[in-house]
Amino acid sequence: MGFVDLLQQLANGVSLGSLYALVAIGYTMVYGIIRLINFAHGDVMMVGCYLAYFGVLMFHMPWQISWIVAIGLTSLLGVSIYVGAYRPLRRAPRISALITAIGVSFLLESLGLVIFGGRPKAFPRPPILDIGLNLKGVYIMSFTIWIPVIAGVLLLCLVFLVYKTKVGMAMRAVATDMETTSLMGVNIDRVIAITFAVGSALAAAGGIMWAIRFPQINPYMGIMPGLKAFIAAVFGGIGNIFGAMLGGFLLGMIEILVVAFMPHIAGYRDAIAFAILIAVLLFKPTGLLGEPLREKV
Amino acid sequence: MKRVWLLVILGLVFSSFSLAWAADKVRIGVCLPMTGPVAAYGQMEWAGIQVAKEMFPTVLGKEVELVLVDSKGDKVEGANAVERLIKLEKVCAIIGEAISSVTMSGGAIAEQYGVPMISPTATNPLVTQGKKYLFRVCFIDPFQGQIAAKYAYETLKARKAALVVDVQQDYCVGLANFFEENFKKLGGEIVAKVMYRTGDQDFTAQVTAVKAKEPDIIYIPGYYSEIALFTKQARELGVKSIIFSADGSYAPELIQIGGKAVEGIYFTNFYDQKAVATDIGKKFVEAYRKKFNKDTDSFAALAAEAYFVLVHAIEKAGEANPAKIRDALENIKSFTGLMGEFGFDENHNAIRPVVIQTVKDGQFAYLDIVKP
Numbered sequence: 001m002g003f004v005d006l007l008q009q010l011a012n013g014v015s016l017g018s019l020y021a022l023v024a025i026g027y028t029m030v031y032g033i034i035r036l037i038n039f040a041h042g043d044v045m046m047v048g049c050y051l052a053y054f055g056v057l058m059f060h061m062p063w064q065i066s067w068i069v070a071i072g073l074t075s076l077l078g079v080s081i082y083v084g085a086y087r088p089l090r091r092a093p094r095i096s097a098l099i100t101a102i103g104v105s106f107l108l109e110s111l112g113l114v115i116f117g118g119r120p121k122a123f124p125r126p127p128i129l130d131i132g133l134n135l136k137g138v139y140i141m142s143f144t145i146w147i148p149v150i151a152g153v154l155l156l157c158l159v160f161l162v163y164k165t166k167v168g169m170a171m172r173a174v175a176t177d178m179e180t181t182s183l184m185g186v187n188i189d190r191v192i193a194i195t196f197a198v199g200s201a202l203a204a205a206g207g208i209m210w211a212i213r214f215p216q217i218n219p220y221m222g223i224m225p226g227l228k229a230f231i232a233a234v235f236g237g238i239g240n241i242f243g244a245m246l247g248g249f250l251l252g253m254i255e256i257l258v259v260a261f262m263p264h265i266a267g268y269r270d271a272i273a274f275a276i277l278i279a280v281l282l283f284k285p286t287g288l289l290g291e292p293l294r295e296k297v
Numbered sequence: 298m299k300r301v302w303l304l305v306i307l308g309l310v311f312s313s314f315s316l317a318w319a320a321d322k323v324r325i326g327v328c329l330p331m332t333g334p335v336a337a338y339g340q341m342e343w344a345g346i347q348v349a350k351e352m353f354p355t356v357l358g359k360e361v362e363l364v365l366v367d368s369k370g371d372k373v374e375g376a377n378a379v380e381r382l383i384k385l386e387k388v389c390a391i392i393g394e395a396i397s398s399v400t401m402s403g404g405a406i407a408e409q410y411g412v413p414m415i416s417p418t419a420t421n422p423l424v425t426q427g428k429k430y431l432f433r434v435c436f437i438d439p440f441q442g443q444i445a446a447k448y449a450y451e452t453l454k455a456r457k458a459a460l461v462v463d464v465q466q467d468y469c470v471g472l473a474n475f476f477e478e479n480f481k482k483l484g485g486e487i488v489a490k491v492m493y494r495t496g497d498q499d500f501t502a503q504v505t506a507v508k509a510k511e512p513d514i515i516y517i518p519g520y521y522s523e524i525a526l527f528t529k530q531a532r533e534l535g536v537k538s539i540i541f542s543a544d545g546s547y548a549p550e551l552i553q554i555g556g557k558a559v560e561g562i563y564f565t566n567f568y569d570q571k572a573v574a575t576d577i578g579k580k581f582v583e584a585y586r587k588k589f590n591k592d593t594d595s596f597a598a599l600a601a602e603a604y605f606v607l608v609h610a611i612e613k614a615g616e617a618n619p620a621k622i623r624d625a626l627e628n629i630k631s632f633t634g635l636m637g638e639f640g641f642d643e644n645h646n647a648i649r650p651v652v653i654q655t656v657k658d659g660q661f662a663y664l665d666i667v668k669p
Contacts, residue, residue, distance in 0.1 A: 008534070
């Protein structure tokens with residue numbers, strides 16, 4: 001492998017990793033606050049993509065507006081999922097909520113299949129994100145630069161929300177001790193609903209970026225990204241936002257390098273990437289940035 | 298206890314009703330991927346079968362009833378679907394599946410129960426090899442791979458080829474091997490071989506690995522979604538090589554998703570409307586246009602041929618009996634399809650020409666036809 005090829009592979013790795021990181025942030029945030037592994041995250045992401053798609057193609061909105069509308073509607077969807085499916089189970093054992101999350105995931109996929117149809121659709125790419133750049137033999141697309149930037153900005157917004165605002169303080173309080181927080185007069189329902197709204201908005205944003213990079217959307221598109229984001233979040237230390245970011249980047253990089261150095265077994269790259277993660281977790285069970293048994297956001 | 302008896306009696310009454318009702322019709326099972334990663338094939342084939350049924354709605358003086366089940370393009374789901382068609386729906390024959398791996402898993406069940414199954418488009422040789430009840434109306438991959446290698450070497454003047462193979466699909470692995478064998482025999486060189494899996498979306502690492510070897514041609518005998526994404530990413534990463542594929546690339550999604558990137562991609566296929574030569578073919582094209590207001594595609598055409606040949610066999614068999622239909626199918630040596638005559642060889646494979654197509658100005662375009 002030449003030097004240019006290596007640089008190209010590293011660029012590919014950053015590009016893929018930032019996408020995983022973006023989806024993983026939302027995943028990890030919901031877990032950090034209510035200890036729920038939201039398996040429906042990937043499917044919420046899928047709905048976000050379809051909303052953005054229909055905004056552009058059926059209602060002829062400019063893509064910026066369509067994206068914002070899609071993100072807004074998706075966060076409403078997140079809140080209604082919480083109210084309909086998770087809130088009744090707040091006092092139930094955690095495993096019940098987990099099973100419900102899997103149920104919601106199947107429900108969204110099947111509804112997607114009925115409403116949107118099983119055949120994949122081509123997601124329109126805005127011209128500004130569709131520029132090819134050739135940097136001395138290393139080819140990158142403009143979205144390759146934009147996606148990490150967007151992920152970084154969203155990360156900063158999220159950190160600001162959680163650590164600098166009153167709602168964020170309430171979120172952290174809920175994460176530490178739900179009942180005591182409730183005794184202090186905080187409306188827990190509202191705080192968790194906001195958590196779901198923000199988490200789903202992040203899912204939609206991640207989904208739209210996903211669809212920009214892989215311009216093909218279908219009702220099952222959320223499964224793999226959801227799984228990868230979950231792995232990335234666990235890898236980085238689930239519940240930790242920076243951990244999710246780091247985990248996403250590393251996962252993307254590992255996947256690309258597996259193919260780069262071992263093209264013959266590239267068909268098994270998911271298996272190899274996951275095996276590496278298992279090995280890491282054997283030595284550090286809480287993930288790279290996770291701390292044992294500390295409640296955190 | 299009384300209630301139990303009442304239920305039993307009700308059940309008996311209902312089942313005798315449904316049996317009596319079923320006896321008036323000839324039930325043909327259809328097992329296709331209506332959802333999942335290859336849903337486009339299933340939906341195109343189902344459209345073709347519906348038109349074919351409208352053209353020949355009866356057999357043996359009875360109405361034909363089609364029973365559709367979704368295989369989701371998945372090996373396990375496909376086997377379950379076939380089992381359901383045979384045991385629950387009591388069909389006398391099955392049309393399906395669209396892709397090789399699922400036809401093999403479902404075909405094993407059909408073989409076990411002794412119900413004939415005709416695949417419109419499963420091209421891997423193993424689908425019918427040594428099977429008593431499995432048939433297909435398409436050609437097989439050793440032939441398709443040979444024609445592709447010959448066209449790549451002689452017409453496109455390619456000398457260095459890279460293979461991009463979906464390791465999860467028997468179809469892709471088989472076809473890549475047949476291409477490799479023939480391309481080397483002609484004097485060409487395989488400079489790279491990289492793998493992926495159905496459902497993969499990121500191909501940048503594979504593209505970069507292939508690009509480093511500077512092939513004249515990239516052979517990717519996969520399915521449309523992955524081909525579209527691969528080709529798009531290849532062009533984005535500055536790959537100029539010719540991209541060559543097979544019948545799996547034929548779906549409108551290839552062009553919708555691939556956009557400008559798939560312009561000039563070559564592929565081998567079963568059928569082109571421009572090559573329609575028979576009366577039944579012309580009637581089919583017309584009926585299809587009337588129903589869907591568009592041109593026929595290769596999947597619809599082959600599915601229709603599967604229906605035509607099956608109805609012909611049921612007529613020959615004289616009754617809707619699976620074993621007799623099988624015998625009738627095996628004896629068909631020449632049948633008038635849409636593009637001309639075809640027949641089944643000793644392994645139940647159709648002997649038919651290969652069409653070479655390309656994408657031009659956002660449309661599939663006809664280039665050439667190669668007779669066996």
